[in-house]
Amino acid sequence: MGKKVLVVDDDPDVRLFNTTVLEENGYLPIEAENGEEGLQMIKSEKPDLVILDVLMPRQSGIRLYRELKTNASLREVKVLILSGIAKKTFLRSQQALTEFGESQVPEPEFYLEKPVDEDVLAATIKKILG
Amino acid sequence: MTKILLIDDEPDILRVLSRSLRADGYEVSTAASGAEGLTEFERAHTEIVITDIKMPGMDGIEVLKRIKRLNADTEVIIITGHGDIDKAIEALQYGASDFINKPVRDEALSIALKRAGEKIDIRQQLKEYTQNLEGKIEIATRELRRRTNFLSKLIRSSYEGIVATDEHLRIVVFNPGAERIFGHIQEDIVSGRSLAEILPEEMTALFERALNAERAYKEVPWREASIQSKSGERIPVMFSGSILVEGPHKMGAVAFFQDLREIKNLQRELVHSERLAAIGQTVAGLAHGIKNILHGLKGGRYLVDVGIAKKNNEKLRKGWDMVKRAIERTSDLVMDLLSYSKERQPQYEPCAPNAIAAEVCDLVRERAEQEHAELVCEFDPAIDQVLMDPHTLHTVLLNLLSNAMDACLFDEDTGKRWQVTVRTAAEADGTIRFEVVDNGTGMSDEVKEKLFTSFYSTKGQRGTGLGMLVTHKLVEEHGGRIEVETALGQGTTVRVWLPYRTDQRTA
Numbered sequence A: 001m002g003k004k005v006l007v008v009d010d011d012p013d014v015r016l017f018n019t020t021v022l023e024e025n026g027y028l029p030i031e032a033e034n035g036e037e038g039l040q041m042i043k044s045e046k047p048d049l050v051i052l053d054v055l056m057p058r059q060s061g062i063r064l065y066r067e068l069k070t071n072a073s074l075r076e077v078k079v080l081i082l083s084g085i086a087k088k089t090f091l092r093s094q095q096a097l098t099e100f101g102e103s104q105v106p107e108p109e110f111y112l113e114k115p116v117d118e119d120v121l122a123a124t125i126k127k128i129l130g
Numbered sequence B: 001m002t003k004i005l006l007i008d009d010e011p012d013i014l015r016v017l018s019r020s021l022r023a024d025g026y027e028v029s030t031a032a033s034g035a036e037g038l039t040e041f042e043r044a045h046t047e048i049v050i051t052d053i054k055m056p057g058m059d060g061i062e063v064l065k066r067i068k069r070l071n072a073d074t075e076v077i078i079i080t081g082h083g084d085i086d087k088a089i090e091a092l093q094y095g096a097s098d099f100i101n102k103p104v105r106d107e108a109l110s111i112a113l114k115r116a117g118e119k120i121d122i123r124q125q126l127k128e129y130t131q132n133l134e135g136k137i138e139i140a141t142r143e144l145r146r147r148t149n150f151l152s153k154l155i156r157s158s159y160e161g162i163v164a165t166d167e168h169l170r171i172v173v174f175n176p177g178a179e180r181i182f183g184h185i186q187e188d189i190v191s192g193r194s195l196a197e198i199l200p201e202e203m204t205a206l207f208e209r210a211l212n213a214e215r216a217y218k219e220v221p222w223r224e225a226s227i228q229s230k231s232g233e234r235i236p237v238m239f240s241g242s243i244l245v246e247g248p249h250k251m252g253a254v255a256f257f258q259d260l261r262e263i264k265n266l267q268r269e270l271v272h273s274e275r276l277a278a279i280g281q282t283v284a285g286l287a288h289g290i291k292n293i294l295h296g297l298k299g300g301r302y303l304v305d306v307g308i309a310k311k312n313n314e315k316l317r318k319g320w321d322m323v324k325r326a327i328e329r330t331s332d333l334v335m336d337l338l339s340y341s342k343e344r345q346p347q348y349e350p351c352a353p354n355a356i357a358a359e360v361c362d363l364v365r366e367r368a369e370q371e372h373a374e375l376v377c378e379f380d381p382a383i384d385q386v387l388m389d390p391h392t393l394h395t396v397l398l399n400l401l402s403n404a405m406d407a408c409l410f411d412e413d414t415g416k417r418w419q420v421t422v423r424t425a426a427e428a429d430g431t432i433r434f435e436v437v438d439n440g441t442g443m444s445d446e447v448k449e450k451l452f453t454s455f456y457s458t459k460g461q462r463g464t465g466l467g468m469l470v471t472h473k474l475v476e477e478h479g480g481r482i483e484v485e486t487a488l489g490q491g492t493t494v495r496v497w498l499p500y501r502t503d504q505r506t507a
Helices: A012-024 A035-045 A061-070 A087-099 A118-129 B011-023 B034-044 B060-070 B085-093 B106-157 B176-182 B201-212 B261-309 B313-341 B353-370 B390-409 B445-450 B467-477
Strands: A004-008 A028-032 A049-052 A078-083 A110-113 B003-007 B027-031 B048-052 B075-080 B098-101 B161-166 B171-174 B219-228 B234-246 B249-259 B349-351 B373-378 B386-388 B418-426 B431-438 B481-487 B491-499
Touching: A004 A012, A004 A035, A012 A028, A012 A118, A012 B261, A012 B313, A028 A035, A035 A049, A035 A061, A049 A061, A049 A118, A061 A078, A061 A087, A078 A087, A078 A118, A087 A110, A110 A118, B003 B011, B003 B034, B011 B027, B011 B106, B027 B034, B034 B048, B034 B060, B048 B060, B048 B106, B060 B075, B060 B085, B075 B085, B075 B106, B085 B098, B098 B106, B161 B176, B176 B249, B201 B219, B201 B234, B201 B249, B234 B261, B261 B313, B349 B353, B349 B390, B353 B373, B353 B390, B353 B418, B353 B431, B386 B390, B390 B418, B390 B431, B390 B467, B390 B491, B467 B481, B467 B491
Parallel strands: A004 A028, A004 A049, A049 A078, A078 A110, B003 B027, B003 B048, B048 B075, B075 B098, B373 B418
Antiparallel strands: B161 B171, B161 B249, B219 B234, B234 B249, B349 B386, B418 B431, B431 B491, B481 B491
């Protein structure tokens, strides 16, 4: 049985791309189309990895990432951020929230900027999940 | 002590009178003839001279004339004999102050001396007054000169151009500031040149009107205009003027000019640098949009590859669909970019703004239902068919409505009942107000600031970052204006006023 990977992205094309890469490489993909739905699925499905977009309606990836890293029971969930937004910008947003009095969160371990080639994506997932 | 010169050819009289006068407290010198008297006068400069009229050699009349010539202020009292009345009158005509008859009585003499003394006092007082007055006039003149100097220095050193004229609009003041602006030098201008020679017709007309107006229009308020310099250059200026009045009389006019060349240059530079900054932001914004599209293209190509390799038609089809959507997005982006960068004149056509608003609402109704947002239309029935650019109205409303929908979609407060309201209202100033109100996510000050000035999107792959720029541009091209009111977490109201025409002939 392959490892379970949750794809959180509001763009159906991106979800299709990512899930196909996952399937082709022997993983078990599941999908969520916004941060809110993503959080529920992380809790219920307990995926091995979350591939997370940043700019999404309802709840952004910035917020979801923060939820994961500040919740003791979810902190160990592995996260790969895959976004059109540069890592620098993502970090700045997190920094701003910290400055507004929210707790400090660690930098994401894995970050890919769109557009990304399927082999880079597959290699990165493989590296994370071993 | 008052000094008296006593002249008489009779030594007895001299002796008696001088003793009596000295006793009265005068300083007395004596002379026994007219010639001797004059010599003594020139030495002693007495204030009063008493002279006998009938003397051998130079007589009293001659002595009087000469003394008066030497010092007109000297009081000369004539002593006359019996029957000398004609001589006495002659003496008075030559400026004698009094005459007394022989034999000289002390009483008559003291009266004459008293009168002479009073005259001397009065003359002295008058002299003091005069000197005082002269002093005061001198002080006043100095003060006046100081103020005049101050004013003329003020006029000279003013950076503003100051041009003043007499009541016939002939130039009398032309300061260095004016020289800088007009390029003429003062010497050429302040020699009977008239205002009309250096100012454009309509500006001169303003002054003529103000000068001829009975009461009103004494001031020409600040306004922007342009003048032509000596070299023919058009120079933008701010100018104002006023008519100089003294009591009921008009003295002339004065005009003030501020050179706007520097300011205009600065503004141009500012606009230029803002545009450069916008281009920089465009590139960043575009790069982001293109990155997302490229990701879709790569995904599509990958699915097609997988489909071909595995002879999986479903993957092939899905991949191809992704490629097609990426093409669609590219085309949207390019179209937005084009409509932002291209100048477009509004095309006025008869149209019904309410009908266009309703049409746009129909376009987004399905999406509103999907996103659980209530769509409310409130159209002003007073709005009839008008001349307006339907394309502008359609695009603007569609942009604003889809923004309002996005604002609800992106709202993290899922407890809300989202509502989007579209309102139209006829305004009294010949415009129609279009209002799109949502109670969605609202904007932070930072986002609001970037709304019209940069290619900026908070919507990830959904936005090109151009929607509000295009909207703003269209509204401006149509001569309208746009206003945004927003509060983070509470929603946004966008109001657009578009002017319309009613007469086909003016279209």
